[in-house]
Amino acid sequence: MRTLAAVLLLFCVATTAVAQGSFAGANWTIGFPTGRTNDFISKTSFGGMGVDIKRFFDDNATYGLNFGWSQYSEMVNETATWPSGALSGTQIRYLNLFPISLNADIYFGEKRDELKTFAGLNAGAVMVRMRDDIGIYSFESTSWHFMLAPEIGFWFPVERGTYVTISARYNYAFDNGIDVFGNDVNKHSWVSLNIGLGWMQDWF
Amino acid sequence: MVITSFRSASRALAIGLLLGATAVFLSACYPVYDLMPSDFDIAFTQYSTEVNFGAYKKYFMPDTVRQIVAPGEKEDPALHAFDAQILQTAAANLTGRGYTRVADSSQANFAVIPATLKASYTGYYMYGGGYWGYWGYYPYYPYYSTYSYSTGSVFLFLNDFAKRIDNKPGTVWFGSLNGVMNIDTQSGARTRITNGINQLFQQSPYLVSAQ
16 A cells, blocks of 8 residues: 555656656556566556656656556466475466666657657666465565666657657566565566656757 | 646646546456355365375275364364265275275275364454544544354375384375355355365376276
């Protein structure tokens, strides 16, 4: 709940304060788990969001911050085995991801171009919260990971200062801690599609 | 960061509040799964990797199912309604895997001991305490409510007469079913017990006689 309140506050702060050369945007995030994350939950997430705050330090380059939250959930019915035993039952799995990262982007084309394409890199941390409900039992794990996320996307203007933003990001969280099953290989990766709105004051 | 015009500020604030409301909405959007009583059942097996289960041929199983109760507590007679079914299903699986049941334990390689256990849980939760109204915060005495549920477990112990621990046959395979009781009909519970015992053997492919 505290994490949600922090995300909510960041939304309101970011969207109500825009200065010249500064960009603030919020987006809806669709997440596609990959790698070991896909082994835990394979279902696409449509419940995610992100906030971007950027500032131009050059005609074609920005630095900034990115915050996000995605939730995944899936019901599976499979047997877990290990060398001396097995466990079967209906499992309901949950995964919550809270990435926080610094961001640097490069914009292509001319400053006056309407459609602005960019490529960039996010680097920071992500909190991974896993939960597995089986029978009447529930297992949870929380871990922090260093994260890198290259990104490409574009902005399309809808009116002066307001843009539709679309980007694709590959997120990789490096191995740290143990996962909900007690495995000490605990790394995650997912592809996110971010669709949102952004606004900027008197730059283009 | 500063707001440079009233129009952009009010537009930005409206979008910010809309997206903030979306955050709250999405946080409540955890999917709801319509779970059946059988969705709470789990089947757990554990075995000794040093044992050659193919070398076994004959087994002994008693005609009754032991109910595990705490010292001083009485058995639940309702739980014994499933005894015959437990014995029958376990015997059918063992026979299907090439093991022969014998009445004399001295002629058997191993024994299969079935047992049951009922556990009850009680908890409480509190809600309320106050709400925000027009003139401020209105506290009220919080409400408390209790909940309770019972779980039933079926155990199968496979004890090798030749491997003794503390002068008793050692357990070389253990199977356990666990599920929530009191949320299903008796015929539903019977089906779940049968399916559960079958699952215990299904996830134990090594448990087959080579004789």
